Amino acid sequence: MEVTRTLARFIVSSRYEHIPQPIRHEAARALLNWLGCAIGASHHETIDNMLAALKPFSGPPQATIVGRSERMDILHAALVNGVSSHVLDFDDTHARTIHPSAPVLPALLAYAEHKPVAGAELVHAFVLGVEAEERIGISVFPEHYEVGWHITGTAGVFGAAAAIGKLLKLNEQQMCWALGIAATQSAGLREMFGSMCKSFHPGRAAQNGLTAALLASKGFTSSEQPIEAKRGWANVLSTKFDPTVVTEGLGERYELAYNMYKPYACGLVVHAAIDGCIQLSTEHDLKGDEIEGVELTVNPIVLELTAKREPGTGLEGKFSVFHAAAVAIVKRMAGEAQFSDEMVRSPELVALRRRVEAVGDASIHKLEARIRFRLRNGSVLEKHVKRALGSFERPLSDQDLEAKFRGLVDGVLPDSQAARLIELCWKIADLDDAAEIPRNAAKTADRR
């Protein structure tokens, strides 16, 4: 079976008119969500350290480092923005596998600042990039992940190669090479989770996929069965491979339809509890000191992963369902700002989190929670969250995404710039020049 060639042929022959309107709109949603995450992390020490190390070797200032005033060549911009995408672990998640935007959008936007790309072209290339990386990823999932590969890096590189290959108008042969050059750079170990290398993976995937397409466009050759050959990507990097996942129904459905966006800046398992706390606090306009006690009933995995009783830092706060519930009640939000060191140490929140209890119940789904508030006035309030906001069943609305974006960008770029970016993301498909987005995502030097 010709796996690589079939996929290459689909990518090369796809036309923008083929992409259904809801998928085009999902691309705009993914773009807005991704951009907020990347800008929000743009001054994290992961990025500062990377720029300190690599800036002396950057080429011409071709592309924006989002949220910052530096400009770098497009290969470095794809890398750095790819890392920013994932530093907060707040980027999008496909229902079955990877974080799809982080390896693809940084490559596309960098390229769009180098050569003119219409907004619709960029949307089209993004949809196809996601299609390639998701199908290849799912074809080896979950065995590939269980072996120890960080699939967002290992499959993501195909997404960037396919997307940039589409912009470069590669022919079928060149697209096979691009996927092959991507395959042979595929890397990223799960052992790195918890270190800066975790977000390095989608960054390298973006940069390596971009490189793969550029090389293929100039006749740099690879194997022509890089995915399916005996010593090809799937067999070397996985114990399972289902080639039909890559090739069946191409163009009939799009993987981007299964994309999810996190509303809260912490692990998915805490989302249902946060969701219920925000709902109850908002509906009854509660203050923290009106609450005598909070009881959460959650899947046992929540206690396994996030039972930190007395978090000392913002990062530890992400692993404390108690802090998460307390901050959700008081601030009615749970964005990156609600997991700062200051927030975790606030006396009001410390006092409230000590009044939160959580019990495990295996009959409860990991994106489900039951929340019970006992108020000091004697009344009891209850909420059953069947599926957390942001799950596939309860997607974030466009307005939710805008609010998340504003929360992430706040403190990095002025409000007026955030508003302009929101507007540009929604109309990406109508822009004559997709580079308006990255250009407007730069921090202007005089504001620093």
Add this chain to the structure above:
Amino acid sequence: MEVTRTLARFIVSSRYEHIPQPIRHEAARALLNWLGCAIGASHHETIDNMLAALKPFSGPPQATIVGRSERMDILHAALVNGVSSHVLDFDDTHARTIHPSAPVLPALLAYAEHKPVAGAELVHAFVLGVEAEERIGISVFPEHYEVGWHITGTAGVFGAAAAIGKLLKLNEQQMCWALGIAATQSAGLREMFGSMCKSFHPGRAAQNGLTAALLASKGFTSSEQPIEAKRGWANVLSTKFDPTVVTEGLGERYELAYNMYKPYACGLVVHAAIDGCIQLSTEHDLKGDEIEGVELTVNPIVLELTAKREPGTGLEGKFSVFHAAAVAIVKRMAGEAQFSDEMVRSPELVALRRRVEAVGDASIHKLEARIRFRLRNGSVLEKHVKRALGSFERPLSDQDLEAKFRGLVDGVLPDSQAARLIELCWKIADLDDAAEIPRNAAKTADRR
């Protein structure tokens, strides 16, 4: 067992004074051999295509592309020179695993043009880089290779990271990170053999290892057990891992002692036959038309891999033991120039190769051959080559390496420049500035 940390500690604490003189000299031999291979391939279409694709994104002209007039930033120079190293498949080979110089020397020489590095420092860093990549490679060999990994790429990246980390004077913690950042970029599939991606692997290894050390020096973190952890490099990329190979006897012996250099520009299995033909032709000062017939007795693998009767191109000539024997007799050499399209099509050589016969004999070692010439004057000449020149048992002499270097550089750089480079390589350990070597390996623009 602390594998990564033990190795890191050794690298960090090693002093130049610890390196035995024969190992230092072997470093100079490896440098001379590597440089010839890289210059010899510097105008191959693999390099032309890569430069056409990537030149627009290069940073400042910090480092030489050997054999060419272009200069690029050190990350790109490490990549491009790393690719040149392996295009002709003529670079060095460790007795048990990888091609050690290709992933390490390009990174070191690029860095030496960016910041001052004494020759002895460069020799020291090279020896340690080879030590790291060889030990890590052997610890998973051959299972890792059999799965389908191109070990020169996958293990080579550790060599570049260790070597550059030594130049950067990383501390033990940073060296662990450098090895970790290297591990999580480790890539390269054997499926790519036969395409331009094969030589891409050591190039990316050089560039990624260099990047790893630069990032670690600025506090970019990774796992601290990247090699040995459950989801670390060895367990994810191999079914076998012997950690003691990495850690035992560090500093007591050096892997560079087991390095081999190919005298002839084709697969090792043809070397014994070529060797015998050159010896007989030289000893008896024969011309091709004095020979009525040639009989070669060789290991059956030789016929399996190189039985192309009528090669049409230089590349096909490398897979023809008949052409190899004929050209060895007539030219008394078998360098890159003896495997050109013109050479393969020369009527004199075509006529002679049709008078060459080869028979397989499983009792003969694959680096062994029996050669028998029947002359038109009725006499018979015989030679038994027990081990080919260039094998571990019969290493190339320093003079042989010089001759190989001149053959590779011929037509790319002037003879005077070749002579100067030979002189510099031999005295590398005494140079105040190691960058004299790459600077002298550039093609000056006015000569093009």
